[in-house]
Amino acid sequence: MAPREAGAACSYVKWQVRSVHVDPDGGQEGSPTEEVFDAVVVANGHYSQPRLPSIDGMEVWPRRQLHSHSYRVPDPFRDEAVLVVGCGESGLDIATELCGVAREVHIAAKSVEDATTPSPMMSKLLANHAGIRLHPPVDRLREDGTVAFADGSLAAADTVIYCTGYSYSIPFLDTAGLVTVDSSRVGPLYEHTFPPPLAPSLSFVGVPMQIFAPWFFQAQARWVALVLSGREALPPEEEMLRAVREDSSAREAAGVPAYRTHAIPAVDRYEYLEFVYRHSDLPRMEEWKVELFETSFTNAMEDREAFRDRDDGEYSESIREGLRRWRRLAGAQYEAALCRCCVR
Numbered sequence: 001m002a003p004r005e006a007g008a009a010c011s012y013v014k015w016q017v018r019s020v021h022v023d024p025d026g027g028q029e030g031s032p033t034e035e036v037f038d039a040v041v042v043a044n045g046h047y048s049q050p051r052l053p054s055i056d057g058m059e060v061w062p063r064r065q066l067h068s069h070s071y072r073v074p075d076p077f078r079d080e081a082v083l084v085v086g087c088g089e090s091g092l093d094i095a096t097e098l099c100g101v102a103r104e105v106h107i108a109a110k111s112v113e114d115a116t117t118p119s120p121m122m123s124k125l126l127a128n129h130a131g132i133r134l135h136p137p138v139d140r141l142r143e144d145g146t147v148a149f150a151d152g153s154l155a156a157a158d159t160v161i162y163c164t165g166y167s168y169s170i171p172f173l174d175t176a177g178l179v180t181v182d183s184s185r186v187g188p189l190y191e192h193t194f195p196p197p198l199a200p201s202l203s204f205v206g207v208p209m210q211i212f213a214p215w216f217f218q219a220q221a222r223w224v225a226l227v228l229s230g231r232e233a234l235p236p237e238e239e240m241l242r243a244v245r246e247d248s249s250a251r252e253a254a255g256v257p258a259y260r261t262h263a264i265p266a267v268d269r270y271e272y273l274e275f276v277y278r279h280s281d282l283p284r285m286e287e288w289k290v291e292l293f294e295t296s297f298t299n300a301m302e303d304r305e306a307f308r309d310r311d312d313g314e315y316s317e318s319i320r321e322g323l324r325r326w327r328r329l330a331g332a333q334y335e336a337a338l339c340r341c342c343v344r
């Protein structure tokens with residue numbers, strides 16, 4: 001997929017798109033077709049291209065290694081000693097699931113100190129599961145099946161599961177270098193959505209992380225639709241580029257690592273709300289829903305095993321009242337839909 005007329009003024013860029021039909025097994029069906037589009041929205045997700053660390057010995061390690069993307073259920077690891085590399089969302093979820101099935105569960109964190117402070121999540125997990133052992137980073141995978149950690153300690157492992165996240169990958173996009181994609185960043189992107197030199201004919205929906213995904217991406221999609229239909233205008237290219245530079249500087253000043261370039265709340269905790277109100281026509285989220293979202297998030301951070309089991313009684317009165325109203329409304333809508341079906 002490439003601009004048809006490289007160097008043309010952005011509003012006149014047209015996109016030459018070559019596509020092939022792929023069957024569910026990945027095989028190609030038929031011959032490629034070529035079409036020309038005025039605009040392209042890239043929404044290919046960013047949770048499918050595993051990001052693997054580079055660890056001495058991993059190419060020749062004789063035992064099982066996989067990325068969390070291939071993990072489904074704990075059963076295949078029964079009675080094994082499993083090393084989970086990384087303690088983000090996937091690492092903690094998988095380590096918890098493996099407890100009680102695997103013989104030993106080891107977690108290798110980039111930094112033991114960061115993993116245990118300030119969030120109580122890891123400490124709680126370790127306190128609840130004596131079988132989980134937390135280690136510093138892996139130094140080397142040794143040919144005898146043992147793993148050497150950075151502090152010199154060793155552990156034998158049957159399997160290593162890399163819970164080391166995902167890379168951005170847009171192999172089909174050719175912008176002659178105007179947009180670059182690396183494992184942790186797509187850019188330059190004005191507000192994580194429009195590349196200034198090619199806006200608005202090229203846009204990206206779904207690049208941001210650490211947001212309330214469905215609602216946020218809906219807002220992003222609506223913004224793109226508003227711009228492409230001419231109902232909203234983007235600032236001039238120079239202004240968008242300046243905003244991108246300012247955003248990068250703010251992230252750098254706040255010590256945000258490169259792999260969190262598109263983490264929306266990295267600098268301002270409420271930016272995910274402001275983004276939606278700034279750019280989309282979605283109504284403001286009711287206060288009790290914001291409170292519910294924030295409370296659920298905090299609960300999950302504090303106790304990832306039990307947060308789903310909390311009942312309404314543990315929420316504030318405003319959340320409980322909001323839930324009561326929402327259930328009445330959802331119930332009435334359900335009844336109305338049933339009636340419509342019966343009438344037909």
Ligand SMILES: Cc1cc2nc3c(=O)[nH]c(=O)nc-3n(C[C@H](O)[C@H](O)[C@H](O)COP(=O)(O)OP(=O)(O)OC[C@H]3O[C@@H](n4cnc5c(N)ncnc54)[C@H](O)[C@@H]3O)c2cc1C
Binds near residue numbers: 043172
């Ligand atoms: C383990 C895990 C748990 C998660 N849990 C939550 C959660 O609880 N709540 C939450 O809000 N979010 C969660 N997320 C994040 C959520 O999955 C994503 O935010 C969401 O799926 C993003 O939607 P998307 O449409 O942008 O991308 P995706 O859902 O990834 O969809 C992208 C689509 O594009 C297709 N595609 C890719 N390349 C091409 C191509 N070249 N041509 C044609 N099609 C292509 C893919 O096949 C896919 O169908 C989780 C993610 C993971 C990995």
